Amino acid sequence: MLPFKNIQENKGFFYFCTLTFLSFFINQYYGYKGILPIDSFLIFNSGYDFLNGHYPFKDYWTIKEPFIDFLQAIFFKIFGVSWFAYVLHASFFNFLITASTYYILRLFKLSIEISFFYSLCVAILTYPTAGTPFSDHHTLILCIISIYLFIISLKKNNNLLWIFIPFLLGLSFLSKQAPTAYVILMISILSIIYTLYKKKYIIFYYSVISSVFFLIIFFLLLFLSNIKFEDFFTQYILFPKSLGSTRLDWVFPLEFQRIVLRFKIHYISIAFLILILFKEILRKKKIIKIEDVLILISLIFSCFIFIFHQLMTINAIFIYCLIPIFCAFSQIYSNIYYKLKYINHFLIVLTLFSTFYYFINYVNNRTFMDLKNVDFNNAVDGNKIDKKLKGIKWITIFYPDKPDEEIKNVNYAIEILKKDKVNKMIITDYQFISVFLGEYDQSVTRFWYDFHGYPSKENKYFPYWKNFVIEKISKNNIKNIYFLKLLHGEENPLKNIFGNCYSKKDYSKVFYKIDLKNCMIK
Numbered sequence: 001m002l003p004f005k006n007i008q009e010n011k012g013f014f015y016f017c018t019l020t021f022l023s024f025f026i027n028q029y030y031g032y033k034g035i036l037p038i039d040s041f042l043i044f045n046s047g048y049d050f051l052n053g054h055y056p057f058k059d060y061w062t063i064k065e066p067f068i069d070f071l072q073a074i075f076f077k078i079f080g081v082s083w084f085a086y087v088l089h090a091s092f093f094n095f096l097i098t099a100s101t102y103y104i105l106r107l108f109k110l111s112i113e114i115s116f117f118y119s120l121c122v123a124i125l126t127y128p129t130a131g132t133p134f135s136d137h138h139t140l141i142l143c144i145i146s147i148y149l150f151i152i153s154l155k156k157n158n159n160l161l162w163i164f165i166p167f168l169l170g171l172s173f174l175s176k177q178a179p180t181a182y183v184i185l186m187i188s189i190l191s192i193i194y195t196l197y198k199k200k201y202i203i204f205y206y207s208v209i210s211s212v213f214f215l216i217i218f219f220l221l222l223f224l225s226n227i228k229f230e231d232f233f234t235q236y237i238l239f240p241k242s243l244g245s246t247r248l249d250w251v252f253p254l255e256f257q258r259i260v261l262r263f264k265i266h267y268i269s270i271a272f273l274i275l276i277l278f279k280e281i282l283r284k285k286k287i288i289k290i291e292d293v294l295i296l297i298s299l300i301f302s303c304f305i306f307i308f309h310q311l312m313t314i315n316a317i318f319i320y321c322l323i324p325i326f327c328a329f330s331q332i333y334s335n336i337y338y339k340l341k342y343i344n345h346f347l348i349v350l351t352l353f354s355t356f357y358y359f360i361n362y363v364n365n366r367t368f369m370d371l372k373n374v375d376f377n378n379a380v381d382g383n384k385i386d387k388k389l390k391g392i393k394w395i396t397i398f399y400p401d402k403p404d405e406e407i408k409n410v411n412y413a414i415e416i417l418k419k420d421k422v423n424k425m426i427i428t429d430y431q432f433i434s435v436f437l438g439e440y441d442q443s444v445t446r447f448w449y450d451f452h453g454y455p456s457k458e459n460k461y462f463p464y465w466k467n468f469v470i471e472k473i474s475k476n477n478i479k480n481i482y483f484l485k486l487l488h489g490e491e492n493p494l495k496n497i498f499g500n501c502y503s504k505k506d507y508s509k510v511f512y513k514i515d516l517k518n519c520m521i522k
Contacts, residue, residue: 015116016102023098023123024091031087031131034376035396036369037429038488042447043133044086045431047072051081054440057231061445061454061468063240065135067174072133081435082388087132094127097141101325104148107155108332117348121324121355129318129368135176136318140306142172143183144325147302150187154194154291162191162206170214177240179309186301190294197290231468239461243452263307265354266319269326270303272343276333292333299329314452316368320358327351374400385410386436398486413484413511423477427493428484442476444469449489457496466497473516485510 043065046056050073056062072089079085101122105115127137146168153161165187172180195203222229260267277296280288303326306319327347334343365372374395380403382389399406410430417426417437426434426441427448434441445454455462472478487493494514501519506512 012106012112015112016099019098019102019116019119019123020095022120023095024088026124027091027094027127027131028087030128030363030366031090032083032391033131033393034366034369034371034374034379035382035392035394036371036488037396037398037431038447038449039130039134039369040132041429041431043068043072043089044083045435045441046446047076047086047133048081048435049440051076052440055225055227056446057235058225058227059472060443061235061465063235063453064176065138065174066236067171068133068135068138083382083390083392090127090131090133090137093133093138093141094123097126097144097321098123100145100148101328104152105328105332107152108329109335110328110332114331114348115328118324118328118351121351122321124355124359125321125324125363128363129316129320131369136313136315139172139176139180140319140321142168142175143180143306144302144322146172146183146187147298150190150298151295154295159200159202159206162203163210166207166210167214170211170218174218177236178312179305182305182309183302186298186305190298194290194294234461234464239455239459242455242459242461259311262317263310265323265350266303266307266326268350269323269330269347270300272330272334272347273300273326276337280337292336296333299326316370317362318368320354320362323354323358324351370397371395371400378403380404380407385414386432388436389432409508409510410484412508413482416507416511417482420480420482422479425473425478425481426484427481427487429486429488430484433484442472442478444472447489448487448493450491453489462496469494469497478516481514481516483512483514 046060046062046065046069049059050056050069054060056066056069072086075085075089079088098119102115102119105118106112110118126141130137146165149161149165149168152158153165169180169184169187173184191203191207195201219229222232273296277293277300281293303322306322310317310319327350331344331347334340334347362368366374374397376393376395378401379393379395382392382394384394384404384407394407395403396406410433413428413430414433414437417424417433423442425443427443429448431441431443431447447453450456451459455465459465481494483493498516498519502514502516503518504512504514
């Protein structure tokens, strides 16, 4: 038995190392393929700002991902400010979800080969859709790992794991509020049920202690960064909450095509979990444990939560990576309660073909980056802008046939900006420009996207936003404001604040400067 055990351990180590390499490699590759400026450069710029002492909520308006900005600053600090370090951040999280999936599947006694298969599919479909750090992907991964910890704590009766769950969910919330808030609610309810049923009140104590510890650290960081809690609360909680009813319009009316058929593979992947749950609950002679009931409920409701969140987001679909995870757990519980090989074969085939299909149609052709119908043969090397972008296959939806023209526009803007030595604000989706200039862009918001990124004139928080903008311009003594288009989510930035009081100077069709000296700014 001992030699066999050693062989299994060596095989397991080999598969883990292979997953580690592939999870990094595949995302590193796709992180260099194609660009969507508003998304591709967002965290690149804010991570650089964080590294140089410019913080969210205080120095610029933001409604999401301060934790991701902080992490990116760490990656830049360790590996230097480069596109490699930027993509490596995303690749590391792709590794985290891949490795944690492999670990939990092995914990539930799936074979090494099958665990490797499902985990590899997760690596293919998770972060490579975006390639670069993105709030939806980070939040999804942190939520899934939190659910894994919840499941493992039930499976192994490990009380200490309850310490980590609130902390991890807190980091997820600071990556993006939704779907984290829904996952927090789900885990909290299921945890209370388990605590009361088992009378294991120590779980409650561990969770409360962890939550309090996280809040202490959070408020300490706000204090040390000189960030007012009012600014955090308004920007990160109140304003996004004011958009909630509007986002619900994207969910309703409930259309069969959009709600059911669009996510049919997700529903199929949890169908066996639903069947097992109801069949075992309704069985007269109950053999299912409370732990398994709560695990099944957490998996099923997780699927619904992530689908609901996907329907409420303005981004392309990014939750295909859940299919291998739900199929894997369906196979696990099918083995426990049915032991029917044809079910396992069906789940494996479903995962294989869906992974292949979504990889070809969503990952490889960069659908998440709006590049589905773009000819990548037209792409040019990013080093035509700066050596830090070397290796990028530069092509965007704005100049799909003439990427050289786009690069020419960017380089021209950079040359003009270099000559202007006064305090200036740069408004653009090409947010790497200030990084390569080695200066702060003085932008009053992390990204320019009217209505979704900051309040429109109709929103009740518009006066707060207007005061925030005027205060930053006045405090930083901004003389000139430069605009480089195309801006993906905004036609006329700042016009709803200043109207037509400013003068304008055009440098090209996409690059211009405004002067606010005729505007009343106190």
